[in-house]
Amino acid sequence: MNAQIPRAMPSIERLLGDFAPDFDFTPAAPIPVSEYAERMRKLKREAVSAGLDAVVVHCDSVGWFHAAHAYLRYLCDWMREGVLIIPMDEDKEPVLLSFFTQSVILPPGGEPVGVDRILQIGAVGREYADIPGDSMAKTVAATVARLTEIGAGAVGFIGDKRSATFRSALVAEMPKAKVSDQHGILDRMQRTRTEAEIAQFRTAAQLISIATQAAYHVAREGVSDYEIYAAFTMAQMARGGETGDGYQIGANQWGTHCGKPYGHIMRKGDLANLYVSNVTYQGYTAQTARMFAFGDLTERQELVLDACTRGVKAAEKLIRPGTLIRDLNNAAFESYIEAGMLTDAEARTMPYNWSTAPGGGPREIPRQYIPDADLEAQGRKLMHVYPATFGPHNPNLGHSVGMAGGQNAFNISSHNYDKLEEGMVFVMHCQWLEPMSAGANIGDMYVVTKDGFENLSRHTPLETHRIPA
Numbered sequence: 001m002n003a004q005i006p007r008a009m010p011s012i013e014r015l016l017g018d019f020a021p022d023f024d025f026t027p028a029a030p031i032p033v034s035e036y037a038e039r040m041r042k043l044k045r046e047a048v049s050a051g052l053d054a055v056v057v058h059c060d061s062v063g064w065f066h067a068a069h070a071y072l073r074y075l076c077d078w079m080r081e082g083v084l085i086i087p088m089d090e091d092k093e094p095v096l097l098s099f100f101t102q103s104v105i106l107p108p109g110g111e112p113v114g115v116d117r118i119l120q121i122g123a124v125g126r127e128y129a130d131i132p133g134d135s136m137a138k139t140v141a142a143t144v145a146r147l148t149e150i151g152a153g154a155v156g157f158i159g160d161k162r163s164a165t166f167r168s169a170l171v172a173e174m175p176k177a178k179v180s181d182q183h184g185i186l187d188r189m190q191r192t193r194t195e196a197e198i199a200q201f202r203t204a205a206q207l208i209s210i211a212t213q214a215a216y217h218v219a220r221e222g223v224s225d226y227e228i229y230a231a232f233t234m235a236q237m238a239r240g241g242e243t244g245d246g247y248q249i250g251a252n253q254w255g256t257h258c259g260k261p262y263g264h265i266m267r268k269g270d271l272a273n274l275y276v277s278n279v280t281y282q283g284y285t286a287q288t289a290r291m292f293a294f295g296d297l298t299e300r301q302e303l304v305l306d307a308c309t310r311g312v313k314a315a316e317k318l319i320r321p322g323t324l325i326r327d328l329n330n331a332a333f334e335s336y337i338e339a340g341m342l343t344d345a346e347a348r349t350m351p352y353n354w355s356t357a358p359g360g361g362p363r364e365i366p367r368q369y370i371p372d373a374d375l376e377a378q379g380r381k382l383m384h385v386y387p388a389t390f391g392p393h394n395p396n397l398g399h400s401v402g403m404a405g406g407q408n409a410f411n412i413s414s415h416n417y418d419k420l421e422e423g424m425v426f427v428m429h430c431q432w433l434e435p436m437s438a439g440a441n442i443g444d445m446y447v448v449t450k451d452g453f454e455n456l457s458r459h460t461p462l463e464t465h466r467i468p469a
């Protein structure tokens with residue numbers, strides 16, 4: 001089995017050699033302090049209108065030194081876990097409770113903008129510190145103490161699903177207080193973006209373009225998916241990218257697997273998909289998707305690549321303020337319909353890779369042995385067919401792009417009758433996967449301008465990158 005694997009190539013450092021991007025890169029300056037003050041002003045205005053005495057923003061850790069959501073960073077640029085307590089009375093200052101998990105970064109990644117008082121709760125527990133107690137309980141107690149101190153009887157709560165336990169404990173400890181969910185305030189504030197925010201997105205998208213060019217630079221027969229992934233990682237993180245785990249690479253003879261690298265050696269006839277779901281710069285993310293082909297492909301694969309490429313370009317022509325989001329979606333899927341891949345663009349009836357079984361029940365993943373020399377060289381076997389069914393990865397064209405840890409504000413889908421507005425930021429990626437046959441994921445990232453759009457990922461062509469083999 002090992003005899004099928006081509007000889008090892010030089011190290012990634014040698015493969016990159018004297019690589020340099022083909023465009024000038026100047027990273028954006030941080031969001032100005034005045035803009036954070038304006039965000040806080042807007043939040044407090046809505047909170048006062050809702051009759052609130054205080055707002056509590058809770059964010060927990062999700063491991064790997066990542067925060068669970070973007071709300072806390074959006075409000076004060078704090079990039080780790082914390083509870084921000086914001087009184088509505090002007091004579092009372094906001095307080096940040098933090099350092100209550102063991103995922104401690106010393107020093108933290110910056111200062112909380114506009115917040116002068118930080119209380120360290122402390123990570124405790126028998127196993128960790130041989131100290132009795134629970135850090136969450138201590139955090140709840142500190143929050144209750146501060147809310148009681150400022151006389152808060154009506155409290156707005158902002159968090160995500162990981163905040164549910166904390167919220168329940170807070171309500172239990174303050175039975176006379178009225179606690180209401182208010183995350184919609186910050187969601188509405190992030191529907192469109194300011195010029196300073198767009199500059200962050202632009203930088204993140206340029207980091208993707210640089211990294212994609214680095215991946216193309218090292219991609220050749222005999223190179224592993226590890227090395228392609230490493231080239232991408234090195235190029236973007238060396239220029240200010242915050243994370244190295246926000247993208248996936250799929251590489252095989254069908255282009256139908258998208259995940260993490262596992263040691264696949266690129267061979268003639270392979271398709272690689274670099275689906276960048278998150279490159280982050282100062283908290284703001286970018287997304288793109290690119291395909292590269294090693295030598296000649298099948299007719300079916302070429303048809304799928306062509307349909308997906310044409311789909312993005314068709315939708316792009318419609319981007320301007322006032323366009324129905326539904327119309328973007330439907331324009332992209334016209335190329336699928338022309339190619340005989342779909343019959344219509346409606347999300348409700350569209351087949352897609354993560355769909356349920358007919359009737360809404362669980363779908364069986366087909367069990368079948370799939371030869372994979374590189375996986376078997378590691379003592380493993382591929383025993384299931386992915387994806388379970390043909391179609392786009394998702395039954396839509398794309399979605400909004402925001403801050404790391406945030407949720408999609410909207411999807412570009414057939415059932416979205418909203419209109420585009422200046423300052424909206426989103427990705428449009430045409431996807432199609434059919435088991436053991438053909439696959440593609442091709443997309444660009446855009447911001448809506450006053451009279452049209454800016455393609456933030458324009459520095460690498462949308463077309464499939466071809467590698468002679």
